Amino acid sequence: MALFSSGSRSNDSREDYSAVAGDEAKPLREQHEHHAGDEMSGIHPELYAMSRSLRRTNLFLKIIIGMLCVCLLAILSINVPDTMRRIVKSAKCDDEPLIKTPVPPLAKTKMTFEKHPIYGQRPNPVSDEAWNKLLPDGRGFVYIKDWEKYELPPGQNTSYGMIYSTAVFHQMHCLGQIRRFSYMFLDSIHKNDTVMQREIDRMFVKNDHAEHMLHCFDYLRQTIQCGGDMAMEWPRTEPNGQRFAVDGWGIPHECKDWDAIEKYMDKNHFDHSTVDEIAPLIGASG
Structure with missing residues (x-):
């Protein structure tokens, strides 16, 4: 039983459909290489060599940039914690002694x-x-x-x-x-x-x-x-009510x-x- 069928097909049409389906079933990489080969075959050999050289250079630059990023992250992972601790300590005005002393912390x-x-x-x-x-x-x-x-x-x-x-x-x-x-x-x-x-x-x-x-x-x-x-000092009140002398x-x-x-x-x-x-x-x- 055919579900939602448009009717019967001729043998020729089935053959054409099979050819298209077979082409779609090929791996995408194989299709890309095939078409790329067709395109490159019409390009001058020097231009083709230059294109390949640019692709290799681009890959090399990506590798170098990646390595630099890794090195930079490694440096930051070492230095940032100490820097951040100093910034946080400065922001909090920490009471931690700057010099060693035998005197215990005083209330x-x-x-x-x-x-x-x-x-x-x-x-x-x-x-x-x-x-x-x-x-x-x-x-x-x-x-x-x-x-x-x-x-x-x-x-x-x-x-x-x-x-x-x-x-x-x-x-x-x-x-x-x-x-x-x-x-x-x-x-x-x-x-x-x-x-x-x-x-x-x-x-x-x-x-x-x-x-x-x-x-x-x-x-x-x-x-x-x-x-x-840095305590804030206000003026005293004079007998006449004026306030100017601290x-x-x-x-x-x-x-x-x-x-x-x-x-x-x-x-x-x-x-x-x-x-x-x-x-x-x-x-x-x-």
């Missing part, structure tokens, strides 16, 4: 700056005591047993071990010295105190305390730049926990210091 705290008049008073027993209490036992020096581990140069070698100064208390000492010297200058001029003037001459000319003070100016400058405190009081800051600093110092301080003043006039150096 941070929010501290609002307030006025404490005692620290601005002229030297007297009460104000001097307040300043002296800012220094821990050992005047800011600590023992470091395994100092080589932290790639430190040798410190001060004592019979009890190697000791080092901690920067924050060196900075506090410098500020204390400037406070003491400033009031000495003011008193010698304002009161025309000739005795004080002679003492200043002795200290700053003969004992070279001037160099010490100049050192402190430069040292504290770099300390401030290093800390880079005094820094009442401004919150992100600070290292002072209690944590004192705890570290209490555990590691040099306990054979014979000086407990923040700004001694005798042996006042560094």
Whole structure:
């Protein structure tokens, strides 16, 4: 039974159909080569040779480009992770230490700056005591047993071990010295105190305390730049309601926990210091 048939066919038509079907059944590559051969047979031999040469050159270039891409990917796979880590670390402002230190990570705290008049008073027993209490036992020096581990140069070698100064208390000492010297200058001029003037001459000319003070100016400058405190400060409100002067009081800051600093110092301080003043006039150096 014929389904959806158009009717009977003659023998000739079947033969023609078989020839077409047979041609369609040939592999495509064989057909392509056959037709290509027919086309090339009509081309000048030099043009045909040039065409084959271009095909070989094109294949060679593809291989070279592929090899270069593989090499480039290999290089990127090695360098990109480190580069990306540096970029991500920079973007996150990671707190990972840039230098080795025996001091453990210190907690941070929010501290609002307030006025404490005692620290601005002229030297007297009460104000001097307040300043002296800012220094821990050992005047800011600590023992470091395994100092080589932290790639430190040798410190001060004592019979009890190697000791080092901690920067924050060196900075506090410098500020204390400037406070003491400033009031000495003011008193010698304002009161025309000739005795004080002679003492200043002795200290700053003969004992070279001037160099010490100049050192402190430069040292504290770099300390401030290093800390880079970018807290936003707003002006105070004047009695008449105007706001134009910034005094820094009442401004919150992100600070290292002072209690944590004192705890570290209490555990590691040099306990054979014979000086407990923040700004001694005798042996006042560094």
